[in-house]
Amino acid sequence: MGKIIAVVNQKGGVGKTTTTVNLSAAVGAKGRRTLLVDIDPQGNATSGVGADKKQAGPTVYELLIGTAEPEQAIRRTSFSRLDLLPSSIALAGAEIEMVELARREGRLKAALATLRDRYDYLFVDCPPSLGLLTLNALCAADTFLVPIQCEYYALEGLSELISTLKTVRKKYNPYLDIEGVVFTMFSVRYNLTLQVVEQVKKYFGNKVYQTTIPRSIRISEAPSYGQPINFYEPKGKGSEAYMDLAIEFVKSNRPAEAAPKRRRGKAAAEPVETMGLADVKMDG
Numbered sequence: 001m002g003k004i005i006a007v008v009n010q011k012g013g014v015g016k017t018t019t020t021v022n023l024s025a026a027v028g029a030k031g032r033r034t035l036l037v038d039i040d041p042q043g044n045a046t047s048g049v050g051a052d053k054k055q056a057g058p059t060v061y062e063l064l065i066g067t068a069e070p071e072q073a074i075r076r077t078s079f080s081r082l083d084l085l086p087s088s089i090a091l092a093g094a095e096i097e098m099v100e101l102a103r104r105e106g107r108l109k110a111a112l113a114t115l116r117d118r119y120d121y122l123f124v125d126c127p128p129s130l131g132l133l134t135l136n137a138l139c140a141a142d143t144f145l146v147p148i149q150c151e152y153y154a155l156e157g158l159s160e161l162i163s164t165l166k167t168v169r170k171k172y173n174p175y176l177d178i179e180g181v182v183f184t185m186f187s188v189r190y191n192l193t194l195q196v197v198e199q200v201k202k203y204f205g206n207k208v209y210q211t212t213i214p215r216s217i218r219i220s221e222a223p224s225y226g227q228p229i230n231f232y233e234p235k236g237k238g239s240e241a242y243m244d245l246a247i248e249f250v251k252s253n254r255p256a257e258a259a260p261k262r263r264r265g266k267a268a269a270e271p272v273e274t275m276g277l278a279d280v281k282m283d284g
Contacts, residue, residue, distance in 0.1 A: 002035075002119040003253065004112060005179050006141035009148065010164075011157035012128035015184030018219060019147040020125040021048040022238075025228030026246035028082035032120040035074075035083050039064075039108065039133050041094075043087035045125040049077045050226030051086050059088035063111040064136070065097060070111050079231060083119070095132040104132065105172055109140035121253075130164050138168045143179035147213075148200065150183055150193040155200075178207050180252070182245060186212040211245040214238065 007020040017040065028034040038045040039060050043053040057075075058068035063085070075084045098104045112122060124137045138144060144165065148154050169176050181204050187193055201208050213219070214237055222232035230239040 002116040006137040014149040022242040035122040037124040038087035040127040041091035046086040048223045061088040061090040108136035145179040150196040184213040
């Protein structure tokens with residue numbers, strides 16, 4: 001049974017979609033059957049793998065409101081072992097429509113249930129908010145992965161996110177656990193970067209990936225060509241970083257690949273409430 005990973009951070013511009021697209025493609029390139037699920041109305045993950053957001057046919061929107069079956073919405077991509085459940089601009093109004101639906105927070109979980117046996121990993125790209133769409137992703141997920149940029153405000157946003165995740169565990173998904181934290185747009189030239197890394201590692205310990213994603217113009221360019229970085233520039237630093245992250249991700253999940261079991265999530269993230277934001281200085 002495939003594992004569902006929600007890639008989440010309510011703060012925009014931290015490399016969330018970039019990480020979802022590139023990690024999904026890299027894991028697929030490593031031989032794992034991978035599904036990219038785009039529930040962000042912006043649809044950047046959809047276009048990031050070369051799919052046309054305006055193409056006719058069922059999308060995640062139709063799955064959430066119950067007018068299409070999951071198999072009807074799956075699109076093949078040009079990349080090894082990577083399929084897509086595309087986004088739609090209609091998702092922008094989905095949260096309002098879903099308010100009246102039964103089990104509104106569990107719509108995505110129900111839709112993905114029939115697909116779990118077809119894939120090893122299902123990565124869900126969440127909107128940069130903590131609304132009903134993100135709640136659906138967290139209720140469906142086994143784990144959540146947090147991309148974080150090394151800046152002061154990212155720590156503040158992380159504290160808010162963890163508070164929301166604790167609520168989701170308590171009310172909707174007691175099995176939700178942390179997959180990991182990955183630093184994006186990483187540069188050792190700034191003192192603030194090292195301070196943020198220290199704070200995050202202090203509270204997340206071995207859940208922080210050793211691999212960091214560097215600042216890279218090529219990573220920023222790749223989406224405009226509809227390609228993950230490992231296809232756009234296979235030999236570049238950005239590609240190497242995401243391939244290293246995929247190796248680290250797969251290695252950490254290897255014991256669970258044979259027979260994953262849902263266990264109650266650990267409280268590893270709880271101390272973030274007292275993250276010591278005042279200790280992180282604003283200098284460069």
